[in-house]
Amino acid sequence: MAVVSALVRRPLEQVSGLLRRRFHRSAPAALQITVRDAINQGMDEELERDEKVFLLGEEVAQYDGAYKVSRGLWKKYGDKRIIDTPISEMGFAGIAVGAAMAGLRPICEFMTFNFSMQAIDQVINSAAKTYYMSAGVAAQHSQCFAAWYGHCPGLKVVSPWNAEDAKGLIKSAIRDNNPVVMLENELMYGVAFEFPQEAQSKDFLIPIGKAKIERQGTHITVVAHSRPVGHCVEAAAVLAKEGIECEVINMRTIRPMDIETIEASVMKTNHLVTVEGGWPQFGVGAEICARIMEGPAFNFLDAPAVRVTGTDVPMPYAKILEDNCVPQVKDIIFAIKKTLNI
DSSP states (O other), X not given: OHHHHHHHHSOHHHHHHHHHHTSOOOOOOOOOOOHHHHHHHHHHHHHHHOTTEEEEETTOSTTOOTTSTTTTHHHHHOTTTEEEOOSOHHHHHHHHHHHHHTTOEEEEEOSSGGGGGGXXXXXXIIXXXXXXXXXXXXXXXXXXXXXXXXXXXXXXXXXXXXXXXXXXXXXXXXXXXXXXXXXXXXXXXXXXXXXXXXXXXXXXOOOTTOOEEEEXXXXXEEEEOSTHHHHHHHHHHHHHTTTOOEEEEEOOEEESOOHHHHHXXXXXXXXXXXXXXXXXXXXXXXXXXXXXXXXXXXXGOSSOOEEEOOOSSOOOSSHHHHHTTXXXXXXXXXXXXXXXXX
């Protein structure tokens, strides 16, 4: 009653305004267009805005594109700017890269991105690296492709560190009925290792999908593959003098990953550091961390897992630059102490 009395005493304008504000008004309906038409509109606007923009690809012109994404553009801009190409992804992707280097702004369309693998050398080794290499720095050596190949179902991927790994894994790969990618680090070819009696046998095999604990430890788990395993062993030896015992795991296989061995170690040490020579984004270490987070070992961690990776730049060729772009012993020691809060 008190509210009604108050309203009665107010001027009529205030009352009517208050009542109007109580009604909810629906927003006007938003314009809806398909993703196809949105892409078409975006290309059309940029082609109109800048004469340096052009489109090339299979059936993008007269046929309006296999999925009609380029509908109407050929009729509007003509043969010089909307270009049908032969079925040669490597060829027309290379044309696009070269045109961009010359100052044009190409739109290179693959009929379906599944076919882009035909042009992967142009996309990665030319488009992605040319700007970096134009400063006189090569960028097509010493790269780690473990994450690339390990991402693909249908492949097995192995990554040896020492001589024992190399012999045992190459023999297992040859005998396996599945396609096996063996990622050898060229810098390891001339490095000599002790060769155990067992490995000298003609029947010696290393099972694919099984990791090896290179050094037992209780304070922290350090996981690596290929050349960085040696750096991890060195780092562990240095830290042992300070009373820090690292458990070093040599993955040996990237796919299928032996996550069980890693989990068991993390449950024992309660700490994890991963080490790899590859780039950080979507890397092997990222996969290990995700698996640990999703599995039973996560609740045993006393600190966040830490990744040690290559630097997020195209791999330089000059030795001094390369050394600064891949994990070194000092980097691993720093990450271990950081994880242990030392």
